[in-house]
Amino acid sequence: MTAVCGTCPPVVMDRFAWSRSSWPRVCPLLSGTDTTVETERESAGIMVEHVASVELPVDERLKIEKYRWKPSPDKDGGGRFSVVTGIHGDELEGQYVCYEVGKRIREHPELLTGTVDIYPAMNPFGIDSMMRGIPAFDLDMNRIFPGQKDGDMNEYLASLIIQDVSGSDMVLDIHASNAYLTEVPQIRINTLHQKELVPYAESMNVDLIWVHPNATVLESTFAYSLNSIGTRVLVIEMGIGMRITKSIGCQVTEGIFHLMHQMGIWAGKTGPVKKPIISTDPDEICYLNAPRGGIYIADTAAGDEVEKGQVIGRLVSPLTGEIFETVTAPYSGWLFTQREYPLTAAGSLMGRILKRG
Numbered sequence: 001m002t003a004v005c006g007t008c009p010p011v012v013m014d015r016f017a018w019s020r021s022s023w024p025r026v027c028p029l030l031s032g033t034d035t036t037v038e039t040e041r042e043s044a045g046i047m048v049e050h051v052a053s054v055e056l057p058v059d060e061r062l063k064i065e066k067y068r069w070k071p072s073p074d075k076d077g078g079g080r081f082s083v084v085t086g087i088h089g090d091e092l093e094g095q096y097v098c099y100e101v102g103k104r105i106r107e108h109p110e111l112l113t114g115t116v117d118i119y120p121a122m123n124p125f126g127i128d129s130m131m132r133g134i135p136a137f138d139l140d141m142n143r144i145f146p147g148q149k150d151g152d153m154n155e156y157l158a159s160l161i162i163q164d165v166s167g168s169d170m171v172l173d174i175h176a177s178n179a180y181l182t183e184v185p186q187i188r189i190n191t192l193h194q195k196e197l198v199p200y201a202e203s204m205n206v207d208l209i210w211v212h213p214n215a216t217v218l219e220s221t222f223a224y225s226l227n228s229i230g231t232r233v234l235v236i237e238m239g240i241g242m243r244i245t246k247s248i249g250c251q252v253t254e255g256i257f258h259l260m261h262q263m264g265i266w267a268g269k270t271g272p273v274k275k276p277i278i279s280t281d282p283d284e285i286c287y288l289n290a291p292r293g294g295i296y297i298a299d300t301a302a303g304d305e306v307e308k309g310q311v312i313g314r315l316v317s318p319l320t321g322e323i324f325e326t327v328t329a330p331y332s333g334w335l336f337t338q339r340e341y342p343l344t345a346a347g348s349l350m351g352r353i354l355k356r357g
């Protein structure tokens with residue numbers, strides 16, 4: 001399907017076939033047009049809302065939806081908890097968490113004592129087309145926050161998202177590494193917000209809290225933008241891109257209900273949570289970068305304890321059967337990031353070790 005969009009050159013509109021170069025970066029017709037916000041009450045106490053709804057040039061509409069769970073008025077303590085995922089379209093672990101949270105509330109709505117908002121797809125076209133960024137724009141959605149009301153379409157959408165989520169008492173922004181690496185469930189916190197956020201993160205049943213001056217917390221991210229205006233956001237990295245790891249999803253779901261219980265949003269019983277390792281010293285993290293290219297054959301898994309000198313993988317040649325490089329652990333510690341995608345270039349990340357001892 002080909003369309004002519006105002007003064008822009010013809011563009012291909014099939015969203016599954018968008019190429020990054022086929023769509024103008026800023027299209028005048030897409031700049032903040034059609035701000036219809038539709039609300040549909042599905043049944044008492046449950047609402048599907050369109051956070052943003054923008055008309056596209058040819059018979060398509062981009063909608064960002066949320067599902068709102070409201071307690072009965074006599075039980076409403078006034079708190080609000082938001083679960084956000086899908087800012088990166090190739091990260092699907094959060095889809096399972098959203099499903100599990102919704103399922104458990106659906107089974108026992110009488111235990112809800114606050115509002116829960118589920119935002120499963122902040123970048124819906126990225127999810128549809130299995131792309132990390134926003135298709136056709138060559139844009140990482142997590143670098144355009146807080147957005148601008150009068151900006152181009154994506155900046156406009158970002159501004160609506162911030163407007164909608166702000167005011168939550170807690171927001172979880174769930175990410176899933178990428179297609180290359182597995183991460184143990186961890187929460188990453190900017191040093192600036194450490195004091196405020198670590199106590200909440202400790203309730204989230206994750207394995208690691210990584211406090212870092214800039215890890216996943218750049219100024220243009222969703223989390224930084226909201227944290228800097230007083231809406232608390234915890235960024236979760238877990239599992240691997242393009243996949244769902246049920247065990248990890250269940251672990252984090254348990255954490256969500258535990259934290260909701262502590263915050264007076266869920267009256268149901270919750271079990272004990274893991275005591276996470278808290279890392280605040282950048283020097284205790286060792287990055288394992290490939291010394292050369294090759295096919296990486298891992299001998300370890302994410303979450304393994306490794307000894308200094310232990311073989312953790314090999315870079316090999318499928319052509320000649322040679323071992324280019326035997327990769328050993330430079331430190332004893334905890335391998336909390338593990339490379340999964342075999343094709344490896346020089347410098348590629350093969351893992352991260354939290355040093356011990």
Ligand SMILES: [Zn+2]
Pocket residue numbers: 087088091175176177
């Ligand atoms: Zn991500």
